[in-house]
Amino acid sequence: MRAVIARSGGILELAPSALRPLARSGAHLVPLGEGDLIPLPDEASVAHLPGRRAFAADAEGQPVNIDGGAMAVAAILPVGHLRCLLPASEPEPGAPRLPLYGYTAVAEHRGRLMAAAVATDAFAWWRPAEYRRADLPAAVAATRAALPGNRVVEQLAACALEHNCYTAQNTFHRRYEGALPASPACNADCLGCISMQPDPVPTPQPRMKYAPTAEELAELAGYHLAGGDARIVSFGQGCEGEPLTRDATLAEAVARIRARHPDATIHVNTNGSRPEALRRLIDAGCNSVRVSAISFTDPVFRAYYRPVDYGLEEVIACGEVMAEAGGQVCLNLLTFPGLTDVPEELERTAAAGRAMGVRQVQWRSLNVDHDWLVRVMPEQPPAIGMTRALHWMRRELPGVEHGNFTRPWPPASPIQFAGDAAAGITMGADA
Template identity: 35%
Template sequence: MLSAVHSDRSGRLMLVADYAPAMIDGAGVRPFEGGAPLSRGAEIITLTGREAVGIDRAGRPRPLGPARFAVAAIARLGSLRTALPAYAEDERVPALAARAYAAVAGDANGDLLIAAAPIDPDATANDLRDDPDLPARISVVLGELPGNRLARQLARCARDYRCRAAANAFAGVADCALPVAAPANERPPDPVSIRGDVDAAPTEAAAFHPTADEIAAVAVRHFAAGGTLVSFGRACEGEPLLAARLLEAALEMIRARTATGTLHVETNGSSPAALRRLIAAGLDSVAVRLASARAETYERLHGPQGYRFGDVRTSIDAAVRAKVALALVILVMPGLTDRGQELDAIVDLADELPPGSQLILRDLACDPKRTIELLRSEEPAIGIANALDRIRTDAPQLRIGALVRPLARV
């Protein structure tokens, strides 16, 4: 027997046995289903000013009362949200901060369940944010790279903002972020964030431009210590293709010093010419980030500035022609991604990718209700679980995951 969950004014979580839990599947409020135990690393958030909604004994959705606030969870890396929290709100309340809110429920033991499905069980294998040795590791690397401003910035990101990819820079494992303070060329609507909750909820944008030598020093040190991938274009900055000259110089320096490791960029694909330059300079791997594979929806959610969806498609084609490793990063939301036209577009785009390409699925960070209202689609949603089944069936050549994987080096 599952129970609705709410928070009181002091932030305490309460289970309401008289009401079954509710969720929004993108089309409407329905009983909570398909939950998984809330795992270590998931974040619980009180939606202050939003009245929790449950399912009464007659099967109808009902607000639980004005002082009973809705509760949501942020799934840990490697899981994909399958339903949104159900709540009632006054239209005068400010929009929620753009996060990847998922519905929650309480089970018979009082434990919380989250509306999420695992897609990449290995995604957290190298999560060192809680490693007790992290401060010592940071001290060692800063000692090896004295005066390197990028290393100092990564230390701040790892310590103060608990960024997974920044922490990796000091452990010599997996992927490492290389923020370069690139400017942005997307202006999404207020309830939407195209960046989201991948490695951290960024609260401080990368604020300085490192030199190519500073970038190369961090990257080469990461590979020498056992790391496998360095990445431009993480959540704390704008569009790396707008810093193509700096990245081009850094890539050439890295490859002049080492042949190991994967050099990766995550991009919106806004400048095919810049992407070609980076590939020529030694880029190994490209991930193109999309909230939709349909031009109309893409431009509404991304708010492209100085480019159009056609440029994104051209960049994907450029990566295919250059035979670099390619991933599509699809930002997923119930009520958006699981509609027929959206799925058709994803599958059609996937058909253009070489076998072995990756499909990276991440939750779209947004204010759920206001984003659904913004899209105003009348097309029925089939549910995220069914959408995943269709993608796996119709695009079997793609490897589905939550993180870009490094190239295998022989």
Template identity: 40%
Template sequence: MNLVYADREGRVYDHPDYLALARSADQAVELLEEELIPLPAGATLVSLPGTRPLCMDADGNMFPLPGDYQAVGALLPQGFTRLLLPGYMKADRSAVLPLFGYTAVVWKDGGFHVAARQCDDPEPWNPLNCNPDKLEAGVNGLRKKYPENRLYEHLSHCALGYECLTASNTFLQRLEGAVPVSYSCNAGCFGCISEQPDDSEFPSPQTRLTFRPTVEEVSQVMLEHLKSSESIISFGQGCEGEPSTQAPLIIKAIHAVREQTDMGYININTNAGLTDHIRGIVDAGLQLMRVSTISALDDHYNAYYRPRGYTLKNVEKSIRYAADKGVLVSLNYLIFPGVSDREEEVEAMIELVRRSGVKLIQMRNLNIDPESYLKLIPPAQGDILGMGQMIDIFREELPGVLIGSYTHTPDGWLRKQARESN
């Protein structure tokens, strides 16, 4: 398990004399063979600017690699859950890493390997399946068909500029497509990728929606996408705030669309803090709901989400209401090695899922600067179980709940359940 590192020009090397180290939260740890899988298709190797790679020699001594080198991590595609962070130390402790989900990477048996576990079928969301020519043709076709629709203009930038796969799906008319509706939010998430305060220590990598779309604009996007039994159109994207703040708009759009077609599924990606708004959206015909959370513990949740006028109890009430009305509810669980696998975190999450009626836990690698995040949240109270053991415990303690990586339709959920039971 050779150390992987990069020079200042971004060239990547392995070092045959030093073993790679990883991190669980802020603790340097050795990697185990069972934690490693070959680098998945669609993954990207990146250097960590302003860092030095940590390594270990044959005598077990741990130290930063001598010389002017940077640590290397992998950015995983959907379907894969990271188990450990890259092993590094910051050359400048005040420096902040860009908002990505860095995964430990090593050189082993003639190839790159990462500390990760496959939790879902990666093929549908493999970025290599997004054909650039077809995407450009899709963008041009829909923008020409709807020249006055500002959502298509906005989403074209997300698809072509940010290479957002959900936005790209909207133009390729496949899988889960995007229909952003909100420029405002009822939370001030520490790691928000679309809006940060002026004095933030890290810039947002995306630009947030700046207008309120009309019912017609929203309905056009929805109707263009909902053309197959397995298609999903989703409110709540990384380029917007909390979609349920625009509940009246969403409710009108759902009614308008369902008057014309019953094809596909309508989903919302939400923090679910506005319970009254969520109830109205559910009653209008919502079928899928993915609720974002980072913890089932109030102090941790509040430190990251900075909720405005709601609590975790509101979130749980929203989930319970939707589940009772037949909505397939998933958790968009933002996970971080050395934090999510704390004993108290695992226990609290299991209890939340049991009480609320969640059917799928989507393991989503948190995009954050590790040091900034660890300073923000409460310290650990119990043992660190390890990310692999955390997943195993979820599967054992929550037998009716699937572990995945992205939103599934009810039929897709049943197929995944059948595969995992065999």
């Protein structure tokens, strides 16, 4: 195996053959072995990391900086894959913050580019080939004509056409999961927020600047759900803040949607800050929630979310109230190698999953400048590895499904997870 580096202009090269590939787990440099890698997935991209020195191991296994102006290289994975290790990089003085992507370690093996990743979910709704269709502009035009003056339509048009948001595209194609962004405000200040970042960090999905009415939301939901392949509408999109800050409006919208579409899945993606607000939506007809968390260790949770007037008690309670109502509870686990796979973190996550009545864990690679995040988050002890962590969690939460994507509720079939052969791995075992 060979380490992969980039030279000026982003031209990829193989590192000298005497050097062996390294990766990072949090702040720790670790060997990158064949068992850590899969062939670079279709639809993945490869990027050089400006201002980041590349590291490899010498013949004695000691980390060395690859000199000659070598820059670190990373893969950016498509949906349905989980990053397992970070690039072996170190920022130079004055290096810019990286855009918000899930940077993944890569290497070359037998003439192929490989990535430190595992496939987690192959749900047909979210295959990249299903998107960027040539008929998208016509679908947007048709929706605008059907719902003139609806501001949510205009918001999603920008998301679909300019920012390549899959859920927004679904809304116009009237299929699968449709988007209902609802809130310009938030009660957290997440380090990796994708709708609001300080300059000069690019914001992938600029936040909406207005508060839609219940009528606008219900109107668009009805239009989407009337399409033949539409099953879900969801509040809490990448282009908004926290939907539960607008519970009165959302409850009214949910009641209208439920009255017209009794079999629909009405879903909300949330930071889990307001369980009483979620209960109000449930009473109106919401039957599915996905609660996001990076950690169930309070200092780590607070360092990342910087929450306003809520904590982990409220996050767990949001799962509890939906589970008590018989709805779907998903945990959106924001993963970061060297944090998520620390044994103490795993124990707390499993305990929270049991308390919340979680039915599905969605393993989400946190999109963030990994070098920057390591500097600003609490220091972590050595981890056991993401693949081992994933299989340990499957053992600890029997009956809970693991993947990436929210399904209609109730589910039609179980999620097919790619790594069943290794399901017996324990936390203390060698991978």
